[in-house]
Amino acid sequence: MQSNHEEVTVMVGMNDRTAELPGVGRTRAAALAKLGILTARDLLYHFPRGYQDRGNILSLLGCPDGTVGAFILTVASAPSSARISGGRYLTKFSAYDDSASVGIVYFNQPYVRDIFRVGATFRFWGRLSYSGGRAQLISPLFEPVLPGKPLPALVPVYPLTAGISSKLISGLVKSLLDSGCLCERDDIIPIATRRELGLPDLADAMRMLHLPQNGDEVKKAMRRFTFERMLTFALCAGLSKQSLDSRRHFQIAQADLEPFYSLLPFEPTGAQRRAISDIGRDMCADASAPPMSRILTGDVGSGKTVVAAAAIFTAAQSCIQSAMMAPTEILAQQHYRELEPLLGQAGIKVGLITGSTPKKQRAATEEQLRTGELDAVIGTHALLSEDVVFHRLGLVITDEQHRFGVMQRTALSEKSGAAAPSPHVLVMSATPIPRTLSFILYGDLAISTLDELPPGRQKIDTFAVGESYRERLDAFIRKTVLAGHRVYVVCPAVSPAEAKADTEDEQLGDGEDQRQLHTATETAQRLASLFPDIPVGLVYGKMKSADKERAMADFAEGRTSILVSTTVIEVGVNVPEATLMIIEDADRFGLSQLHQLRGRVGRGSEKSYCVLVSDNRSSEARSRLEIMVRSNDGFAIAQRDLQLRGPGDFFPHAGGGARQHGAVDSELFSVGADEQAVEQASRTAKALLDADPMLAGHPALRERVEQLMTVGINTIH
Known part of the structure; x- marks a missing residue:
């Protein structure tokens, strides 16, 4: 059921907890938390996944079976109710428009008997079907048609969880916007940038997205929020690069890799050899160059682990330790099972630290890291523990980059002490990133791509x-x-x-x-x-x-x-x-x-x-x-996905952590995903950092970027 929202105007702050908002309470707040909605800000950034076009009114006559849409109908008969098999409660009545009549059925909603009066007119939304040649709507949504109260043409549809409906979210968002909780200081896009690019301010964009008058408003709002997300990523990359360029690193000698290649039970692909060469060149650069900061991207099964092994081998030849962090324990164990016997043949000692590592074994591994007896360690977030200290950590490898924030990488990089040289950083990702987005996502990292599959792999x-x-x-x-x-x-x-x-x-x-x-x-x-x-x-x-x-x-x-x-x-x-x-x-x-x-x-x-x-x-x-x-080309598929769905799967999800998959109106949601928009965000970020390297004059923007760098991309608006 859909009805007019109650007008509630209460001044609230963007950081107010949801339980404190009018109309929420503790139970609903707990349900909203499952969607990642903890504050008023989270609620506003919980974007619709699409819209129902209820402004396009259909005529019953001639509608084929399965048609989904809006119908304006007048109640023709009083609703009757009865219990049916399975203990369910059935309510049914008939309604009509100028062309035909239809049977309307509701299950387990006995209260609707008191709503549908003969002669009253409603706008229904649902799927038209036919049973025995008679048209019917089963459990359609409805809104009363009243004089002087126009109904919205576009109705937002949100990512949901049990106990939360799109109607509830829409009403809460409307109350927030009516309260005037958004002001200029909340807008992280500078005024000059908005004017230059013709972007609406934050308050207008929120209203256009959550309470649109038409599709054009949705497109304008999505263009603004797409740019906002790309800009924060570009700034994050720029600030990381500033920090990187000022650091010193361990001197690593150029290693002879032929002994390493001889350990492999297969011939490396040309792409693997090129990536290994790129990494070796970065790691063995002279002291005037910044430490390596490189991402290794490759389609699933392209052999990234072998490239990582070569980097660990290179570091070990100069008595430099390596740390490899994986997002899950089972993935860390898999890397250990693959790398320990391979590198062990070259006399390189590899350890494992995860949350389930036995206490005695973990203590021994930590001691070997402190003394330098262990050349490399593979683990999960457990490597970030205060007890894990290295003798000479010179190489940090993170698997699945998008699972870790910049600050997590930095924390691992400082495990030899704040005064020690900065380690080289290699991040690996099996998520193909379209070229148009690579700078925004990884602007602080050089990129090596594995675009060949190992021999023997068959097409799926x-x-x-x-x-x-x-x-x-x-x-x-x-x-x-x-x-x-x-x-x-x-x-x-x-x-x-x-x-x-x-x-x-x-x-x-x-x-x-x-x-x-x-x-x-x-x-x-x-x-x-x-x-x-x-x-x-x-x-x-x-x-x-x-x-x-x-x-x-x-x-x-x-x-x-x-x-x-x-x-x-x-x-x-x-x-x-x-x-x-x-x-x-x-x-x-x-x-x-x-x-x-x-x-x-x-x-x-x-x-x-x-x-x-x-x-x-x-x-x-x-x-x-x-x-x-x-x-089967992951990079081509990623580019097509970007065109069809926009950058939402590559950037933080606007929906408070809820993955926005499902039936989406691609025409509305893919706007702003083109190469020109990416370049605009990159240029804007560079101009902002050139004029204000620490973003001191843009505190709201600085706060958002720092949050992004701290927690990683999966949890930021």
Whole structure:
């Protein structure tokens, strides 16, 4: 149900906690916190994922089955209610427009009987279907049509969670904007820049985005917020580079790498050799050059770990220690299992420190780091502990750069003491970044790209299918497991409650109905029941860390043959036996994310497959999935994703941490994603830093950039 919002005008501050806001309270505040919404600022930056175009009123006559849209209808009969099977409560009545009549049905909403009076007119929003030749709307949203009270044409649809509706968020945001909580000092884009680029100020942009009068307002607002995010990244990169250029580093001698290459059981690709050469040149530069600060990007399976091993080998030849930090314990353990025996052949001692390392073993490893007996250590955030101190740390490697903030890299870099020379920094990422965004994201880093796959790797065959293929898919799963291989099944939601919250109020007018999402828990139960002789595992992001690590390890070591998961496996371990990836509701994910998930298979010599399952019949969804079917090139896919969806998957999510996947109006949300916009942000950042190197004259902007540098890109607006 949709109704007019209550007019509440109370002065609030941007940093006020949500529980203190009018109309929220403790229970709703707890639900909002699940979306990352803790303050008034978070609420305003929880952007819509799309809009329902309720201004385009449809006529009942001639509407085909499955049409989603707005209808202005007059109630023709008094609602009747009855209990039906399953204990559900059914309310139904009829309504009409100038062309035809329709039956309207609500389940478990008995209160609507008192709302729909014969002769009253409402604007309904829902999916028109036909049963026995009669038109019907099932549980449509509605708003009363009243004289002198025009209804909004565009209604925002937000990322949701259980207990939170788009209507609630919209009402809370309207109250905030009406309170005048936004003022000029909150706007981080300088006035001169806004005028030069024709960008609206913060207050106007927020109103245009949350309470738009038309699509043009949405485009103007999105252009402003896209620029805002790109500008903060460019400034973050610029400030990091300023700091980098002023530091000294350990002198490392040019190493003879032929002994290292002789240890490898394969011939490195040309791309790997070029990257190793780039890194060696940076690390062995004379004292007048700044320490290395380089990112190694490469498609999934391109062999970044070998390049990192060469860097560790080079450092060790000059008695310089290395530290490699991974975002998860299981990934750190995987790196250790790969690097320890390889480098051990060259006499290089490698240790491991994670949260679950036994106390006695950890103490011994820490002592070896302090004395210099250990040449390298691999670990998780546990490496940032005060107890971890190095003798001569000269190389810091972080895997999956986007999981770490600049300050986390810096903290690890200072593990030899503040007075010690700064270590060289190498960051690795399997997330292909479009060239137009590389400077914004990694402006402080030189870039090496692995654009070749190791020999023996086969192309992953990708298929897009509908639900009608379910029996064949199940048979394919069994066949794959019986052949000795393993299967990933990825779902967009963990539980039915999360799936319901994710689809509520979601119809965007593209012909898609409120399809029930596949959930990880239900899918795991179904597969376990279907295949009682096949062990099925389950993993999702909110599991306890130890349980998550155990589920991933069980799959990697063959104790389970099918792993059902959410996108938590996007950054995962190397399981060469995994040859089949099934992604349910594939239209719910961005192209780059689909490609990352696909990269979990095809890591051995066996032929691998990826099946994208979706019943979304919209032309946009079909064309996006077709891109995945046709291409295995991560960089080309990332560029196409940028064009289709905008930079939201590369930059911090505007929705307070909630991933904005799903049915999105690409025409509205891709604006500002072009190369010109990126260049504008880069030029503006350079001009600001040239005139004011520490941004002292722009305190709000400085605060935002410092926050970004501290916590990393996944949690900043």
